[in-house]
Amino acid sequence: MSKKSSELNLTKIVPYLYVILAVIGIVISFWLTYDKIQILKNPNYKPICDISPIISCGDVMGAKQSNILGVPNPIFGMFAFSLLLGFGLSLLAGATFKKWLWLVINTGALVGFIFFVYLFSQGAFVLHAICPFCFVIWMITPPILWYTTLYNLKEGNLKLKTSIKNWMLKHHGDLLLLWYVAIFLTLIIKFWYYWKTII
Numbered sequence: 001m002s003k004k005s006s007e008l009n010l011t012k013i014v015p016y017l018y019v020i021l022a023v024i025g026i027v028i029s030f031w032l033t034y035d036k037i038q039i040l041k042n043p044n045y046k047p048i049c050d051i052s053p054i055i056s057c058g059d060v061m062g063a064k065q066s067n068i069l070g071v072p073n074p075i076f077g078m079f080a081f082s083l084l085l086g087f088g089l090s091l092l093a094g095a096t097f098k099k100w101l102w103l104v105i106n107t108g109a110l111v112g113f114i115f116f117v118y119l120f121s122q123g124a125f126v127l128h129a130i131c132p133f134c135f136v137i138w139m140i141t142p143p144i145l146w147y148t149t150l151y152n153l154k155e156g157n158l159k160l161k162t163s164i165k166n167w168m169l170k171h172h173g174d175l176l177l178l179w180y181v182a183i184f185l186t187l188i189i190k191f192w193y194y195w196k197t198i199i
Contacts, residue, residue, distance in 0.1 A: 008169055010151040017147055018088025021140040025081035028133050032074035036061050049132040054194045060131040065122045073119070077137065080112060084144070099157045106152050109145040116141040120183070124190050142179055146172070 035047040039061055049057040060066060066073055087105060090097075120138055123129055150172055152158040153165050160168075168175065188195060 008150070008154075008172060010147065010154055014147055014151050015088050015091035017143065018084050019092065021144055022081045022085035022088055024140055025137060026078055026085065028136050029074040029077035029081060032057070032061070032131075032133050033072060033078065036066070036072045036074060051132070052194075054129060054191055055132060056129050057131045057133055059129040060123060060127055060134060063122075063127050065119065065127070080108065083108075099155075102148075102152055102155070102157050106145075106148050106158070109141075109148045112141050113145040124187065130187065130191070138183065139180075143176060146176055146179075 035045075035049075035057060038045040039047070039058065045058075047057040047061070049055070050059075053059075061072075068076065084105075087097075116138055119134065123131060123134065149158065150169060153160055154169065
């Protein structure tokens with residue numbers, strides 16, 4: 001295999017990544033919004049993802065962390081993922097965008113990632129519950145930031161020492177996998193008292 005053929009082709013990968021993950025994000029955000037509305041209408045409503053005292057959407061939806069300034073988090077998710085879907089579809093259609101817009105997308109992905117880390121920590125260590133639908137959002141947020149950042153580095157929109165940039169591009173999958181391993185280990189260790197009862 002030639003060096004050229006083995007290189008990470010982010011120009012082809014990123015648009016498909018955006019479209020696929022954005023569609024997943026929109027569906028999950030819509031479902032969470034629906035369940036949130038049902039809970040507001042009927043406090044006794046039980047979302048289908050209320051599986052156990054630990055794996056529960058209802059407990060998380062009822063917490064103050066599930067809103068920003070009184071607006072449910074999933075509504076922000078639907079808005080953000082819809083924008084990402086439009087951007088991804090435009091890229092697939094052959095559109096090209098200025099550096100500044102790519103940096104805006106990168107900043108938005110970073111804000112989303114920081115918000116994900118906050119919600120993850122609140123769910124695991126404050127609310128002591130895992131919302132399955134939220135978990136899906138936790139899984140799709142990191143690659144959006146990761147591959148947007150790698151794209152901007154490769155295109156020169158972001159600057160980094162060449163040797164570090166090349167190392168990140170070469171080990172992009174390994175580093176993302178390492179992040180997921182850290183997330184899963186955290187959840188396994190934190191809730192081991194529960195997991196061991198169902199093994």
